[in-house]
Amino acid sequence: MLAASLASPGTLTLDRRPLPALGPRDALLTVEATTLCGTDLRIVTGQKTKGVTPGVILGHEIAARVWRVGSALTPGVDVPAPGTQVGLAPEIACGHCEPCTAGRSNVCASMALFGTGVDGGLAEVIRVPARALACITPTAREIAPPLLALAEPLSCCLRATTRLPITEGTRVLVLGTGPIGLIHCALAASAHASVMACGRPNRLSPALALGAQVTTASQGDDLVAEVRDWTGGAGADVVIIAVGDPGLVPVAAQCAAIGGSVSCFAGFPAGALAQIDPNLVHYRELTVSGSANATLADYAAAVTALSTGALDLSALITHEFALTEVDAALDAVRSRVGLKVAVLPERTPSPGHH
Structure with a gap:
């Protein structure tokens, strides 16, 4: 599969690699869109290194579709059935620390994140490990993948409004x-x-x-x-x-x-x-x-708001790029030429971009 990973602080590499291994309690999702934010840019430029695993696939604002599920999982029960459009919350909380047990999993003491410590959405396929299956949220109805990817920033804003x-x-x-x-x-x-x-x-x-x-x-x-x-x-x-x-x-x-x-x-x-x-x-x-990050409840509420049409944020998506154009996508974020920039693995590259 094609993936954009952090070769070293300040160096982004786009290359082909084997598909992620599917464990018995894991799920594989095909990525439909990943929107970029300033955090991605700071990681790529080497300004942000805390919590970033060398070689990690970037991207934490993810819209996807269930592709394969592990042999120990029951589709439709443990995880949405293959073919289901889903959003993927990036926060993988431990569930056991004091913040988690107090209902503040968004500030988990040992938080892991897709796109910084765990391989993220700038790839054709993403593996969701067993401990993160709860991060998968199905849509109420299918919507444009770039819009669904906005569930992540929306969930963070929803978290703030609860306070x-x-x-x-x-x-x-x-x-x-x-x-x-x-x-x-x-x-x-x-x-x-x-x-x-x-x-x-x-x-x-x-x-x-x-x-x-x-x-x-x-x-x-x-x-x-x-x-x-x-x-x-x-x-x-x-x-x-x-x-x-x-x-x-x-x-x-x-x-x-x-x-x-x-x-x-x-x-x-x-x-x-x-x-x-x-x-x-x-x-x-x-x-x-x-306010920081979001709980899984915040993320689920964001997916529901977007996929039911209760909140329309489509005007925020101003630029779309193929995964092979990820450098151009990051340049668009850097230059602030638009609002939200989306990377779509299945998109045909634009003329002049390689």
Whole structure:
């Protein structure tokens, strides 16, 4: 099979290799699409090495189809039947540590991940070991594979919303209009919240298309003033920081209403510090929270939302490449020419790409 693996930090190799071995309690899936994110780019460039196994096949936002199941498994009982379209959650939790037993498997103390420590989706076939069978989630109905691959980032955003009081009429400010920020806009809008999106000027139109009522490219004090104007002086009930800029943390606190919530959703640079006025937190009774990864329940909810049409994120898929064009796909992520980039193993290469 064809696969894109990390030969060494900073070096991606596309080569042919034998199919993964199928153990009696394993499953093999054919990969239909894998969408890329900034984490993939950081791994390929060598910026991210923690938890990354040398030689691993990359890709953690995976849409697939059940192909073969191990001899000890009952199709339709232990694992969806061959031919079933499925999403594959990347988080393989141990199920036994304190976070897992407390319902926080998303921050498992010994988490393994498809695409970093376990071979991922940038291949024609992926092996799901016995311990990860629960990561397989069938769709309610078949949908476009690139859209299904978005269940992974959507699940992470859903996880964050479980910690935020977003309901009808909630005033939500989303800082950052990359794919994650745009998903947060869509989620908040689906809850009938009022949404303001702040980000790059060229990303504001997609924010409106995905449910934001108001957009701005303002920063700092100008942004705070705009938010106050938008909310009649009250501030935003919920502020979601969806870009890894620690300088946005104090701004988010200033934008929040009395009793408001600030979510530090993005991953920040290692060693980054954010200064926040503790009196804002104290006197305005702010809640500052974080969120990382997703539970299997979050992932299943994401697959259901996408495959039932309850949430339409198809506008996020702007570029598609064949697996043989994986370098061009990563270049598209690097240059930020679009929103989400999908790699489809069965896609015919575009003219000029090799």
